[in-house]
Amino acid sequence: MKGTVLYAPRDVRFEDRPDPRIEKPTDAIIRISATCVCGSDLWPYRGIQTLKQPVTMGHEYCGVVEEVGAAVKGVKRGQFVIGSFCVADNTCPNCRAGYQSGCLNLEFVNKAQAPFLRVPFADGMLVSTPDLPPDDMLPSLLAISDVLGTGWFAADAANVRPGSTVVVVGDGAVGLLGVLSAKLMGAERIIAMSRHEKRQKLAREFGATDIVTERGEEGVARIKEMTGGVGADSVLECVGSQESMAQAIHSTRPGGSIGYVGVPHGVALDGQRLFFAVVRLHGGPAPVRRYLPELIKLVWDGKINPGKVFDLVLPLDQVAEGYRAMDERRAIKTLLRP
Ligand SMILES: [Zn+2]
Numbered sequence: 001m002k003g004t005v006l007y008a009p010r011d012v013r014f015e016d017r018p019d020p021r022i023e024k025p026t027d028a029i030i031r032i033s034a035t036c037v038c039g040s041d042l043w044p045y046r047g048i049q050t051l052k053q054p055v056t057m058g059h060e061y062c063g064v065v066e067e068v069g070a071a072v073k074g075v076k077r078g079q080f081v082i083g084s085f086c087v088a089d090n091t092c093p094n095c096r097a098g099y100q101s102g103c104l105n106l107e108f109v110n111k112a113q114a115p116f117l118r119v120p121f122a123d124g125m126l127v128s129t130p131d132l133p134p135d136d137m138l139p140s141l142l143a144i145s146d147v148l149g150t151g152w153f154a155a156d157a158a159n160v161r162p163g164s165t166v167v168v169v170g171d172g173a174v175g176l177l178g179v180l181s182a183k184l185m186g187a188e189r190i191i192a193m194s195r196h197e198k199r200q201k202l203a204r205e206f207g208a209t210d211i212v213t214e215r216g217e218e219g220v221a222r223i224k225e226m227t228g229g230v231g232a233d234s235v236l237e238c239v240g241s242q243e244s245m246a247q248a249i250h251s252t253r254p255g256g257s258i259g260y261v262g263v264p265h266g267v268a269l270d271g272q273r274l275f276f277a278v279v280r281l282h283g284g285p286a287p288v289r290r291y292l293p294e295l296i297k298l299v300w301d302g303k304i305n306p307g308k309v310f311d312l313v314l315p316l317d318q319v320a321e322g323y324r325a326m327d328e329r330r331a332i333k334t335l336l337r338p
Helices: 039-045 135-157 173-184 197-206 216-226 242-250 271-277 288-300 316-327
Strands: 002-008 011-016 028-036 061-068 080-082 116-119 165-169 189-193 210-212 232-237 252-260 280-283 312-315 334-337
Touching (some): 135 252, 135 334, 165 173, 189 197, 189 216, 197 210, 210 216, 216 242, 242 252
Parallel strands (some): 165 189, 165 232, 189 210
Antiparallel strands (some): 002 011
C-alpha cells in the first residue's frame, strides 16, 4: 500500500509502505474509510516541532474491520469502527478512571493517513457503529476520532455546566467543535475568539453567541468588559501558544476552569501570575475513548453534525495538497478518502 510520510518541513510524500499485518493477537487491521489532517500535524509540517528522521503521519480514522487477531472479542470483520489517536488498553487503572490518554501502555497512532491501519488493543480502542453508516455520515463519524473528542474534552475539563459563560480560544476545528460541545453541555453564553469570517460563521452555527476578534491582552480586556469585569466560568484553550494560554488563564473568573487541549509549544507559565489568577487548569491529550459511545450515538441519531468542519475533501493520494491548504488557512480541515 501507499502511506503518508513527512520528510522535512512542507515535504509530505505519499509513498510505498509495508502493508500492516496482525502482529499481536490483540490487534485489528482496519480498511480506512476516511482520515484527515490534524491541526497538530501542522506543528512538524511547519518545522516548529523538529524531525530527526522521516515520520509516518495520521492519527484520525474510521473504517471497516478487515481482520482481527485471535484474542479480539469486541469487534469483528465487516464492522464499521471508530478509534482514538491514543493507543490504550482500556483496562489499566488510568483507563478505568476514564483517562485512556494516560494509559500505562500509552502509544500514539501515527500511520492513519493510509488505506489500511493496524490498531493495537482493538478490544479496548475500537467502538463500532450500530450498522454500516451512510456515506454522508462519514465526516461526522471521523470527527469523533479526534477533533470532536478533543473539543468535548476541552469543554468537560473546563467544567462547562448548564448556564455557564464560556470562552473558546482558537478557531481551528477543535475550537469550533469546542463551541458545539459547550452548547450541548448547556452553556448559555459562548464567546468564540476568531478573526476569520468563515470560521466565525461556523462558530455561530455551532452555538457561539458572541465573537471577539481581539487577541492577547486586548482580548482579555474585551472578555472582562463583556462579563461585568469578572471573566468566564469556563475557558477552552485550543491553540497551544504562549499567547493563547495566557489569554485563556486571564479570561477566566476566579474559581473558574480552563480546559487546555492545544498541544503546547513554547508555553511557560509564571507561577505567581497563575497563583493569583485563582483558576483550575485541566487538559492534555483527550481521553477520546471515554466519549466514543456517547458521541457516536449523538452523530448516529442526527443530533449533531461535527463533520461540517471539513471544508476540503481530497483523494488520499493528494494528501500533500491537504496539508498545504490547512497550512495556508485556505481550509479549516482536510478530509482524505482512500
Ligand atoms: Zn490503560
